[in-house]
Amino acid sequence: xxxxxxxxxxxxxxxxxxxxxxxxxxxxxxxxxxxxxxxxxxxxxxxxxxxxxxxxxxxxxxxxxxxxxxxxxxxxxxxxxxxxxxxxxxxxxxxxxxxx
Amino acid sequence: xxxxxxxxxxxxxxxxxxxxxxxxxxxxxxxxxxxxxxxxxxxxxxxxxxxxxxxxxxxxxxxxxxxxxxxxxxxxxxxxxxxxxxxxxxxxxxxxxxxxxxxxxxxxxxxxxxxxxxxxxxxxxxxxxxxxxxxxxxxxxxxxxxxxxxxxxxxxxxxxxxxxxx
Numbered sequence: 001x002x003x004x005x006x007x008x009x010x011x012x013x014x015x016x017x018x019x020x021x022x023x024x025x026x027x028x029x030x031x032x033x034x035x036x037x038x039x040x041x042x043x044x045x046x047x048x049x050x051x052x053x054x055x056x057x058x059x060x061x062x063x064x065x066x067x068x069x070x071x072x073x074x075x076x077x078x079x080x081x082x083x084x085x086x087x088x089x090x091x092x093x094x095x096x097x098x099x100x
Numbered sequence: 101x102x103x104x105x106x107x108x109x110x111x112x113x114x115x116x117x118x119x120x121x122x123x124x125x126x127x128x129x130x131x132x133x134x135x136x137x138x139x140x141x142x143x144x145x146x147x148x149x150x151x152x153x154x155x156x157x158x159x160x161x162x163x164x165x166x167x168x169x170x171x172x173x174x175x176x177x178x179x180x181x182x183x184x185x186x187x188x189x190x191x192x193x194x195x196x197x198x199x200x201x202x203x204x205x206x207x208x209x210x211x212x213x214x215x216x217x218x219x220x221x222x223x224x225x226x227x228x229x230x231x232x233x234x235x236x237x238x239x240x241x242x243x244x245x246x247x248x249x250x251x252x253x254x255x256x257x258x259x260x261x262x263x264x265x266x
Contacts, residue, residue, distance in 0.1 A: 001103070001218035001219070001220055002103060002104060002107050002218065002219050003215070003216055003217070003218055003219070004214070004215045004216070004217050004218070004219055005209060005210060005215040005216060006107070006111075007144070007148075007219070008209045008215055009206065009209060010111050010114060010115070010144075012202065012205045012206060012209060013114075013115060013118070013202075014114060014115075014118050014137070015205070016198055016201060016202040016205070017118035017119065017121065017122060018118075019197075019198045019201055020122060020194060020195070020198040021121060021122050023190055023193070023194030023195075023197065023198060024122070024187070024190050024191050024194045024195070025122075025181070026181050026182070026183065026184070026186070026187045026190070027127050027178065027181040029127045029131075029169065029172065029173055029176075029178055030121075030127050030130050030181065032169075033121065033127075033130055033131060033134050033169060034121070036134065036161075036165065037118060037121065037134060037137065040137065040138060040141055040161065043141070043153075043157075044141060044144065044145075047144075047145055047148055047150045047153055048148065048219065050148075050150070050224060050226070051148040051149065051150070051219050051223055051224045052214075052217055052219055052223075054223065054224050055224075056224065056226055056230055056231065056234055057234070059150055059152065059153050059226045059231055059234075060231065060234055060235060060239050062150075062153050063152075063153070063156065063231070063235070064242060064246060066156060066157070066160050066161065067246045067249070067250065068246070068249065069161075069165065070160055070164065070165060070250070070253075071249055071250050071252075071253030072253075073165050073168060073169070074168065074253050074254065074256075074257040075253050075256045075257055075260065077168055077169070077172045077257070077261075078256065078257040078258075078259075078260030078261040079260055080172060080176070081172065081175070081176065081260070081261045082260050082261065084176050085263075085264075090176060090178050091181070091182055091184065092186075093184045093185075093186035093187065094184075
């Protein structure tokens with residue numbers, strides 16, 4: 001028997017790692033991966049609460065989060081490729097002009 | 101007893117992967133650590149009886165999305181991340197900010213009585229049949245809307261990634 005709070009604390013830890021990576025990383029691809037990590041942490045919370053409340057709706061929410069994350073990563077990586085084509089860099093500190 | 105041991109193995113995988121993602125300088129190493137996190141999360145989902153979600157986690161996240169990431173890292177030939185003045189400011193402001201968020205979330209989680217409830221194996225059975233019955237029953241409209249969203253995402257990715265003068 002594992003208390004719900006262990007799952008929630010693990011999920012909070014993963015979410016904080018995602019936030020920290022989003023803030024301190026300079027590579028645009030790593031920042032994007034941190035966002036995926038945050039989405040995964042929230043999925044863990046959804047499934048843990050679904051199990052505790054004995055309600056399958058949480059699993060459906062996880063499914064929708066995954067679909068949106070897949071769409072988001074496809075568009076986001078397209079944007080990263082477009083940025084790299086015009087700026088020749090992946091460092092977010094060097095991408096600071098609206099127009100070249 | 102086995103339940104706790106499995107939980108700690110998968111949780112250790114998650115924690116180690118997440119810390120390694122932050123510690124590594126090269127994006128390909130971060131991507132591989134993220135795959136470890138996602139695979140361990142799939143194990144945790146299976147422990148909670150979420151069979152469908154665990155399978156989808158492996159197929160979509162650890163499979164499709166991470167392959168896409170590794171493809172882009174290879175395609176753009178991303179190297180070790182370089183440090184500029186902005187990165188030091190981000191480090192100084194980012195770590196206290198994240199610490200504040202961590203304390204807030206932990207406090208809120210541990211304050212509620214509900215989070216002390218135990219989770220047993222087999223408490224909820226999220227197999228494909230019951231998920232499918234929910235998706236094509238009460239959640240039919242959101243399901244159809246996501247199909248439109250995915251279609252738009254496909255078109256957006258094609259438009260964004262093509263060459264300007266083509």
